[in-house]
Amino acid sequence: MNRLLFFAELQEQMGAEQLELQAEGQTIEELKGYIGDTYQLHKVKEAMVAVNEEFAVNDYQIQDHDVIAFIPPVSGG
Amino acid sequence: MSDYWITENPLNPRDVIDLVIRPEAGAINTFIGTVREFTEGKQTLFLEYQAYESMAVKKMEEIGHEIEQQWPDARTAIAHRTGRLEISDIAVVIAVSTPHRADSYEASRYAIERMKEIVPIWKKEHWHDGEKWIGDQKEKHPGVPSKEEVQ
Numbered sequence: 001m002n003r004l005l006f007f008a009e010l011q012e013q014m015g016a017e018q019l020e021l022q023a024e025g026q027t028i029e030e031l032k033g034y035i036g037d038t039y040q041l042h043k044v045k046e047a048m049v050a051v052n053e054e055f056a057v058n059d060y061q062i063q064d065h066d067v068i069a070f071i072p073p074v075s076g077g
Numbered sequence: 078m079s080d081y082w083i084t085e086n087p088l089n090p091r092d093v094i095d096l097v098i099r100p101e102a103g104a105i106n107t108f109i110g111t112v113r114e115f116t117e118g119k120q121t122l123f124l125e126y127q128a129y130e131s132m133a134v135k136k137m138e139e140i141g142h143e144i145e146q147q148w149p150d151a152r153t154a155i156a157h158r159t160g161r162l163e164i165s166d167i168a169v170v171i172a173v174s175t176p177h178r179a180d181s182y183e184a185s186r187y188a189i190e191r192m193k194e195i196v197p198i199w200k201k202e203h204w205h206d207g208e209k210w211i212g213d214q215k216e217k218h219p220g221v222p223s224k225e226e227v228q
Contacts, residue, residue, distance in 0.1 A: 007129055008199035009210040050197070053132040069129055073212025074193065075200045 002062060004035070005069040013041055023068065029058040031068065047072045080154040081137040083128050083198075088158050093170040096154035102174035106181035108189050110169040112162045122203045126159040126168060129197035133157070136196040143191065144173065144184045151175045151184045157198055168200075 002023040006014045023031050028049050036042045047070040049056050055071075062068065080096050090109055097105055112124050141153040157169045171188045175181040192198075201210045 005129065007197065008127055008201070008212075011127075012210075050129070050132055053129075053135055055195070069132065069197070071129070071197050072199065072210065074195075074197055075211050 002065065003067045004031075005067065007070065008072050010041065010044060010047060010070050010072050013043070014039060023062045023066075024064045026062050027058065028056055028060050028062065028068070031062065032058075032070075035070075043072065044070050079134070079138075080152075081134050081141060081156075083130050083133055083157050083159055085158065085160040088156050088167045088170050090167070090170045090172070093154045093156050093172045097152045097172045097174035099152065099174060101150065101176060102152070103176050104178035104181040105172055105174045106178075106185040108169070108171040108185050109167055110189070112164050112166045112168060114164045116202075119204060121164065122205065123164070124162045124168070125201040125203065126157070126162060127199050127201070128157065128159045130159075133196050133198050137192070139195070140188055140191045144187060147187070148175060148180045148184045151180060153184065153188060155188065155192070157192075157196075159198070 001020055004019045004021065006017060011017055026034070032045050036044050050069040050071055051060060051062070051066050090107055094105060094107060112121070114121055137155045137157070140155070144151050144153050152174045154172050155169070158167065162168055169189070169192065171185055173181050173184040173188065175184065199210055199212065201208055
């Protein structure tokens with residue numbers, strides 16, 4: 001299983017902070033497509049992604065237990 | 078206590094400064110980011126900050142390491158506040174100590190610019206007529222971080 005984390009506007013649009021699903025074997029890009037279409041969360045495609053707290057590229061292939069965070073543009077400071 | 082942290086409590090710059098004070102340092106540069114009331118004429122009522130806390134702390138530590146690579150004698154401490162912040166509240170405190178002043182200015186500037194690139198913290202503006210999550214990440218291609226960002 002994989003845990004998906006949503007922040008800021010993505011979290012509000014999703015109506016949830018996290019989601020558990022089986023994403024093993026998919027690429028980040030495929031997962032973004034799935035989430036975007038299934039939850040009408042199209043902004044997810046523009047988000048950066050962190051896998052296990054490190055930024056990951058779109059063609060990263062997801063492994064079991066990976067924690068995937070969708071990172072909309074940040075603005076700390 | 079770690080030199081990098083996120084808290085919902087008010088920040089005291091002194092706590093951050095104390096972490097980098099040492100006999101080898103001749104300069105401590107402190108950056109304090111506060112909540113601005115007017116942005117291009119538009120009035121902010123209050124801000125709300127949210128962090129992906131575990132990753133944000135990790136990325137703040139990473140910035141500290143980057144600074145120590147670029148300015149080997151520098152020591153860095155960073156604290157960021159989350160939750161609801163009122164006008165003039167302190168959102169972030171960065172303290173960098175170095176033997177000589179020029180490096181402390183440069184490293185401090187580097188730290189805050191880097192914060193806005195790689196640290197997962199978001200702010201939501203609340204206005205009279207609405208609210209919005211604001212992002213100003215210097216991302217070149219949405220969804221495709223640069224190689225340096227991934228490494």
